[in-house]
Amino acid sequence: MITRLKxxxxxxxxxxxxxxxHAAKGYHLDVAASPAQVVAMAEILDQEGFAIEAVTGxxxxxxxxxxxxxxxxxxxxxPVVETPGEPPEEQMEVxxxxxxxxxxPLLRIVIRCRINRGTPxxxxxxxxxxGANWHERETHDFFGIIxxxxxxxxxxxxxxxxxxxxxxxxxxx
Amino acid sequence: xxxLARSQNQETFVLNLGPQHPATHGVLRxxxxxxxxxxxxxxxxxxxxxxxxxxxxENRTWAQFMPNTGRLDYLGALSYNHGxxxxxxxxxxxxxxxxxxxxxxxxxxxxxxxxHLLWFGAFVLDLGGFTPLLYAFDDREKILDLLESVTxxxxxxxxxxxxxxxxxxxxxxxxGSRAFIKRLRSRMPDYHNLVTNNIIMIKRxxxxxxxxAEMCRKYGATxxxxxxxxxxxxxxxxxxxxxxxxxxFDIPVYHECDSMARYMVRMDEIEQSLRIIExxxxxxxxxxVMAEKVPKIIKAPKGDYYAAVEAARGTFGIRVVSDGxxxxxxxxxxxxxxxxxxxxxEASQGMLLxxxxxLMGSLDLVIPEIDR
Amino acid sequence: xxxxxxxxxxxxxxxLPGLIAGPVLIVGLYLFLTSIPGxxxxxIIFCGALIIFAAxxxxxxxxxxxxxxxxxQCRIGPKEVGPFGLIQPLVDGIKLMSKQLLLxxxxxPFLFKVAPLLVLVPAVMSFVTIPFGEHLAARNINIGxxxxxxxxxxxxxxxxxxxxxxxNKYAVISAARAVSQNVAYEIPMLIIVITMIMVTxxxxxxxxxxxxxxxxGNWYIFRFTASPLMPVAFLIFFVCSLAExxxxxxxxxxxxxxxxxxxxxxxxxxxxxxxxxxxYANIVIGCSLATILFLGGWQSPVGIASGWxxxxxxxxxxxxxxMWVRWTYPRTTLWGLLNLSWKILIPIxxxxxxxxxxxxxxxxx
Numbered sequence: 001m002i003t004r005l006k007x008x009x010x011x012x013x014x015x016x017x018x019x020x021x022h023a024a025k026g027y028h029l030d031v032a033a034s035p036a037q038v039v040a041m042a043e044i045l046d047q048e049g050f051a052i053e054a055v056t057g058x059x060x061x062x063x064x065x066x067x068x069x070x071x072x073x074x075x076x077x078x079p080v081v082e083t084p085g086e087p088p089e090e091q092m093e094v095x096x097x098x099x100x101x102x103x104x105p106l107l108r109i110v111i112r113c114r115i116n117r118g119t120p121x122x123x124x125x126x127x128x129x130x131g132a133n134w135h136e137r138e139t140h141d142f143f144g145i146i147x148x149x150x151x152x153x154x155x156x157x158x159x160x161x162x163x164x165x166x167x168x169x170x171x172x173x
Numbered sequence: 174x175x176x177l178a179r180s181q182n183q184e185t186f187v188l189n190l191g192p193q194h195p196a197t198h199g200v201l202r203x204x205x206x207x208x209x210x211x212x213x214x215x216x217x218x219x220x221x222x223x224x225x226x227x228x229x230x231e232n233r234t235w236a237q238f239m240p241n242t243g244r245l246d247y248l249g250a251l252s253y254n255h256g257x258x259x260x261x262x263x264x265x266x267x268x269x270x271x272x273x274x275x276x277x278x279x280x281x282x283x284x285x286x287x288x289h290l291l292w293f294g295a296f297v298l299d300l301g302g303f304t305p306l307l308y309a310f311d312d313r314e315k316i317l318d319l320l321e322s323v324t325x326x327x328x329x330x331x332x333x334x335x336x337x338x339x340x341x342x343x344x345x346x347x348x349g350s351r352a353f354i355k356r357l358r359s360r361m362p363d364y365h366n367l368v369t370n371n372i373i374m375i376k377r378x379x380x381x382x383x384x385x386a387e388m389c390r391k392y393g394a395t396x397x398x399x400x401x402x403x404x405x406x407x408x409x410x411x412x413x414x415x416x417x418x419x420x421x422f423d424i425p426v427y428h429e430c431d432s433m434a435r436y437m438v439r440m441d442e443i444e445q446s447l448r449i450i451e452x453x454x455x456x457x458x459x460x461x462v463m464a465e466k467v468p469k470i471i472k473a474p475k476g477d478y479y480a481a482v483e484a485a486r487g488t489f490g491i492r493v494v495s496d497g498x499x500x501x502x503x504x505x506x507x508x509x510x511x512x513x514x515x516x517x518x519e520a521s522q523g524m525l526l527x528x529x530x531x532l533m534g535s536l537d538l539v540i541p542e543i544d545r
Numbered sequence: 546x547x548x549x550x551x552x553x554x555x556x557x558x559x560x561l562p563g564l565i566a567g568p569v570l571i572v573g574l575y576l577f578l579t580s581i582p583g584x585x586x587x588x589i590i591f592c593g594a595l596i597i598f599a600a601x602x603x604x605x606x607x608x609x610x611x612x613x614x615x616x617x618q619c620r621i622g623p624k625e626v627g628p629f630g631l632i633q634p635l636v637d638g639i640k641l642m643s644k645q646l647l648l649x650x651x652x653x654p655f656l657f658k659v660a661p662l663l664v665l666v667p668a669v670m671s672f673v674t675i676p677f678g679e680h681l682a683a684r685n686i687n688i689g690x691x692x693x694x695x696x697x698x699x700x701x702x703x704x705x706x707x708x709x710x711x712x713n714k715y716a717v718i719s720a721a722r723a724v725s726q727n728v729a730y731e732i733p734m735l736i737i738v739i740t741m742i743m744v745t746x747x748x749x750x751x752x753x754x755x756x757x758x759x760x761x762g763n764w765y766i767f768r769f770t771a772s773p774l775m776p777v778a779f780l781i782f783f784v785c786s787l788a789e790x791x792x793x794x795x796x797x798x799x800x801x802x803x804x805x806x807x808x809x810x811x812x813x814x815x816x817x818x819x820x821x822x823x824x825y826a827n828i829v830i831g832c833s834l835a836t837i838l839f840l841g842g843w844q845s846p847v848g849i850a851s852g853w854x855x856x857x858x859x860x861x862x863x864x865x866x867x868m869w870v871r872w873t874y875p876r877t878t879l880w881g882l883l884n885l886s887w888k889i890l891i892p893i894x895x896x897x898x899x900x901x902x903x904x905x906x907x908x909x910x
Contacts, residue, residue, distance in 0.1 A: 026263055026479030026492075052393040054507040058477075058494055097479070097490065097507065101390070101399065101406040105413070108479065131392030134515040142227070157220040157544055166228050167503075188714050196802045210718065210879065299802045301793060301876025307618040373794055373875050526718070527878045530803050 001048075001100070001107060002028060008044050012037050027097075027108035035122035038096070038113050042125040042132075045098050050109065053097035055125075055135035057143040060091045061117065061169040090117035094145060096125070096132075115145070124150040142167035185213060188526075192221045196299055196530045199540030203517075203533075205526070212529050215521040217514055223544040230504035235261055235471035236335065238501065243329040245508060246542040248291055251277075251284040251320075252484035254333040256491045259414055260480035261335045264473035264495060273337040273462040274416040279350065279453045280320060280332060281482075282446040286357070287316040288485035289439045289446075292537045296436065297368055299534035300377055305368050312357055319349050335471060336464030350454055354447050361444065369440065378433035382532030384520050385430055392519075393512035396487025397442065398536060401435035403428035408483035420452045432535040439537070472499050486510050486537050508542045588673075588684055595672040599665075602829050603822035604634035606864065613868045644814030649712070652811065656710030660808075661816050663703030664823030667696035671830045676751040678843050678853035690738060690748040693834065694731075697789065700827060701727040704791075704798060707820070708808035719807030722879055723798035726788060729886040730795075734785035736894040737778050740901045741838050744771040754842030761846035766839040770908050772901040774893075779839040781890055783863070786831030788882065790824060793871035797879050832863035 002019065006029065009017055015032040022028050033041055096111040115122055124147035126133040136147045137156040144165035147153065155162045165171060191202035200221035206214040226245065230238045242257045243250035255277060262269060269277075290313045294306030317327045323342045324332040332339050368374055384394070386402040399406050407424040409417040425441035427434035473495035481490040487509025494503035513536045521529040574594070608623065608630065615622025623630030648654055674689035676682040686692065701724055708720020744765065745753045757763050765771070766779045788795040799807035809820045836842055836859040843856040877885070 024263065024266075024478075025476070026260065026481070046391075049390065051390040051395075052512075053488070053490055054393070054492075054505065054512075056492070056505040056507075058503045095477075095492070095505070097492070099481075099488075101395075101404055101411065104411050106406075106408075106411040108412075110479070129391055129393075130519065131394075131512055131515050134511065155220070157223045159220065166225055167231075171228075186714065188718075195805065209721075297875055301796065301800060301802060302874060303614070304618050304872050307620065311619060367873070368875075371875065373877055373881075376881050377875065377878060525878060525880065527797075527800070527803055527876075 001103060005029065005044075005048060005107075005109070008048075009041060012040055012044075014041070022105075022108070027110050029107070029109045031109065031111045033111055033113050035113055035115055038094075038111065039123050039125055039128065041111055042096070042128040045109065046128050048100070049102055050098040050100050050107075052129040052131045052135070053099050053108075054095075055097075055132055055139055056095050057139045057145055057167065058093040058095060059117070059143060059167060059169045060093060060114075062090070091115065092117050092120050092143060092145060094122060094139065120145040121148055122146075123148050126150055141165070144168065184208075192218075196533065197540070198295060198538060201514075201538060201540050201543070205529075207526070210525050210527075212521055212524050212526060215518055215529060217517055219514075219544055221544065222541050224541075226545045227504050227506060230501050232500065234499050235473065235501060238504065239333070240329070240331045243326075243331050244541065245506060245545060246288075246484060246486065246489075246510075246539045247328050248539055249284050249288040249485035250328065250330040251281045251324075251332060252482050253489060254330060255281055255415070256480055256482040256484070256489045258333040258335055259482060260478050260491045260493050261471065261473060263480055264476070264478040264493065265335065265468075265471065267336045267464050267467055269337055269415075269464055270461050271416075271458045272341075272460040273464075275453045275457050276323075276338055276342060276462060277333060277415055278417065278420075279450050279457075280323065280330075282450045282453075283316050283320060283350070283353075284330070285485045286443050286446050287313045287320075289443050290316075292439060292485075293364070293368075296534045296537075297374075299530055300374065302368065302371075302374075305364065308360070308364070308367075312360060315349075315353050315356065319346060319353060322346055322349070334463065334467075336467035338462040341462045347454060347457070350450060354451055357443070357447060361440075364440070369436075375433065377528070377531055378431060378436060378535075380429075380431050380433075381528045382432040382520065382524070382535060383430045384516060388516055388519065392516035394487070394516055395509050395512065396484070396537075397435050397438040398487065398513050400424065400426050400438045401535075402430045403434075408481050408488055412481060414480070414482060416453075417449075419456070420449045422446075422448050422452075432531050435535040435537075470499050472497060473501070477503075481507075484509055486539065486542070487513060506545055508545060510536065510538050511543045511545075514538055514543055591682075591684070592673065596669055599669045599672060599826045599829070600822060603825040604638055606825045606828070607637070607821070608634045609861075609864075610868050610871075613865065614872045617869070617872045638818070641815055641818040646816050647811075647813040649811050651712040653710040653712070656706045657811075658816075660703050660707030660710055661812065661819035661823065663706060664700055665703075665819050665826060667699040667703075668823050668826035668830055671696045672826075674750055675830070675833050676754055676837070676842060677856050679751070679851070682751060685749065685751050688748045689750040690742065690753075690834075693830065694735065694738065697827075697830070698727075698731065700789075700823070703823070704808050707812070711808070711811040713811050715804040715806075716808050716810050719798045719800075719804045719810075722804075723791060723808060725879070726791070726795065726797060726882060729883050730785045730788035730890075733781055733886060733890040733894045734789065736891070736898055737782050737785070738838075740772070740778060740894070740898050741765065743898075743901055743905060744768070750837050750842075754837055754844060757841040758844050758848070758851070760848050761841065764839060764841040764844075764846075770904065772897055772904055774897045774900060775839070777893065778897055779835065781894060782839065783835055783866075785890070786828075786835060787867060787870065788886070790827040790831055792828065792867055794874040794877050795882055796871075796876060797882060800876055802876075828864060828867055829860065832860050832867065835863055836860050 009031055014037060018030045020030050091114050094113045098109045100107040113122060124136055126136055136150055137153060139145050140153045141155050141158045142165055185206055185208050188205040188207050190205055191197045192200040202218040204216045204218055205212055226241050229241055242253040245253050290309040294309035297305040321327045323346050324330045384402055386404045389399045389402050405424055405426045410424055422445045425438045427437050475495055475497040477494040479492045481488050489509055490507035492505040493501050496502040521532055612622045623633040626632045626636050671693045673684050674686055674692055704723040705720045708716040742748060745756055766775055768775055791798045809817050840859050843851055843853055845851040845855050
C-alpha cells in the first residue's frame, strides 16, 4: 500500500516525500507539497480510500529569520526573535492528516504545504472531502489562511464578527 | 427525497435550536431550516464554549497543558490525558513502566464505561425516557468513586504524567473494580430489557439516521459512529498503543448504519471494556508507576509528532510541533466529535425533527470537545 | 419517615387532631353532599367542591407523580416540606401564584390568556357528571357521556390557541402536533364509547355503573357476552386517554427534548400552573371514564360495601399506571403515533364495534 501510494504521489512531483518511523513520529508518510498539488493529492488519497483526519496550520513566523541567523536557542529564551528591518519571506504551513481505516496497522499520511505568510492562500479540498470544510474554516479562523473555492469561510469557532487570528505567532490577546 | 424537492417552493421557516436547548447537551446551536416537521437543512453553529486550548498550549510548559486535556472531553478525560501523554512520550522517547501502562488501560476503560453510561442515559432522555438516565448515573457514580480514589478528581481528571502516573492504586481500587465489573454485568441485562428491547426504542432507532461508511470516511467520522456503519476500525486494534495488544477483546461492529447500530456498538463496548479491565486486573504487574528517567523540565526535541487514541467518542488525535523549548510550538487537537458532527448537515437532510434529534443524540456530542 | 427533629416537634401537636379531623371532615362532607336535594343549590355547592377536588388533585397528583417517579428511579422524591413532602405542592402552588405572568413580545394577548382556561375549565366541567358514588354526582344527567366528550374536545382548542398565541416556533409545532394527535385518538376512543353505548344502552354514567353491580365478573371489561374483545377495548381506551391527555409515551406536544416545553414554553407562573392543573384534571377524567365504563365505577368487586372509596381506589390505581407508563417508556414519534392510531387502533375498534353489534343481535341484553 505504502509503496503504491508513494508511486502515485511521486507522479505529482511533490517537493519531498519521505517515509517516517511510525514509532517515533506517529505517522508513516510525510509529503511536502506545493499549494497547486494539494487538491490532486487529496483526490489520489480519496481514490485509495483514505479518511480525512484533520486540517490545521502552523505559523512559522521568524523561522526564516532564525535560519538565516543561528539555529541554536538558549534555554528559557523565546525560540524566535523578530528581526527588525526587511525580513526574508515568512511562511505558514498547512498540515493535512489522512488515515486509512481499512488496513491494519493503519496508515497515516501527512501532507504539508508551505505558503507565504503575506499571501496565505491555497485551494480548498472540501470539494474532495466534504469533511475538510469545517477543518479549513477552523484553520481560516485561527490562521487567516484563505482556502480559495471554499463555500463559506465565515468564523466557525470564533465569534461571528472576529477579525483576528489567534494562532498567529504575532497575535497578542 | 421527492417530498423535499416538492417542498422547495413552499413556505419554510428557520428554527433556532440552541444554544440553550435540552437536546443539544451543552451550548451547541443548530440552525434548522424546516418545512413543517421536516428538516431541509441543519447547520450547526459552533464556538459557544470555545476556549482556544491550542493557544493556551503554546503559552504554558509541556506539563502544564496536561490539565487542559481533561477539560476537552470532560466525560472521557482520561483518554485525552492518555493521548497527550503518548505524544509527548513519543517525542521524548520515554518508556512507560509496565504497571503504569496497565493502570492507564484500566482507568481509561473505566472512564470509557462511565462516558458510555452517561451517553446511554442522556440518549434515552433525548428520546423521552427519563428513568434509564438515573440508573446509568447510579452505575457511573461507582466508577467516579473508584477513579476519585486514585486520581483525586471525579470529572476533569489529570492523572497521567509523562512517563507514568501521578500515583499508584491501592487494593481497595482493585477489589472495588472487580466488584464493579460484577455489578455492571448484572445490570446490563436490565438495561437491555428496559431500553434496548423496548418496542418504542426499536421503532425510533431502527433505520433512522443512516450514516454510510463512505460518508464517515469523507467526513473523518470515527468511533462508534464509524463502527455502527460497519467499519471495523478502532485505534486500539488498528494502531495499537499502550498495552492494548496484550488483551483479548472484540471491536463491536454493526452494519445497519442507523441510530440503533450506534446504540448497540456503545452498549457492546461497555462489555468489551469490562473484559479489558478484567484481564488487566488479572495481569497487573508489580513495579513502579513512573519512569525513572523523566527530565524535570520537558523539552521535546525539534520536530512534529502525532499520536492518536481511541477515546469514548472516536479517534482523538494530537499533533505537537516542538521547537526544542520547554513550551510546545504548536498543538493541534483533533477531536472526534468535531468530525462526527460535521456530517450532521448532510445526514439529517429530509429527516423529521424528532428523528434528527435522535440522530444527534446517537453521535454522542460533547460540546467542549467540539469547540475546544 | 425522614423528618428533621425540629419539624417533628413542630408538627407533633397537629398529628392527633389531623388524624381525627381528616376523616371526620371527609365523612361530614360526604354526608353533607349526599343529603343536599337536587336543584341549583346542589349544583353550585357541588361545583365548588369539584373545583377544590380538581385543584387538590392537580396539586397532589404532582406530588404523587414525583414520589412515583422517584421510587421508579431509586430516589426519594420530595421529603423536606412537611411529612413525606406533603406540603410541597402547596408551596409550589404559592410559588407559581406569586410569579409574574410574563407576556412576551409579539404574542396575541387574548389568546395567550384564554388558552390555559380553555384547557382547565372543560376538564373541571366534565367532573359535573362523574358519579363518584351512588348519589355523589353533581348532576346526574342522561347524556353524561356525550357531555364529557363534548367538553374533552375543547381541550385541544386550548392547546392550539396557546401554541399559536405564544408566537413561538416550538409552541406552534407543538400545537400542530397536539391537534393531529388529539384528532387521531379521539376517533378510536369515540368508537369504543359508541360500542359501550350500544352495550349499555344508555349515556347516563350512573346507570352504566349500576349495570355492573355485583361481583367483578359483571364489570364491562369482563363482559365477554357483549364482545370477546372487551379487555382489548379497555386497553385501547386507556391508551387513547393517555394520548388525549398528552401523557408519555405520547407527550409529543411537550416533548421536552425536542420542543422544550411545547405549547406552554412561553407561559410562566400561573399560566403554566393552570395548564398543568388542566393536564392533571384531564388525566383524572380519562381514568374516571375508564373506571366507570369498564371497571364498575363505585361498585365493589365483591358486591358488598360499594361506595365512593372503590371509585377512588380504582381511579388512583389507573392514575398510578399512567405515571408508571410515563416513567418507563421513551417517547414515540409523531408518525409512529399516528400510524398506531390509524393503522392499528381504529381498525381494531371498528372490528370490535362490528363484533359487538353482531353479538348484541345474538344475545340481546
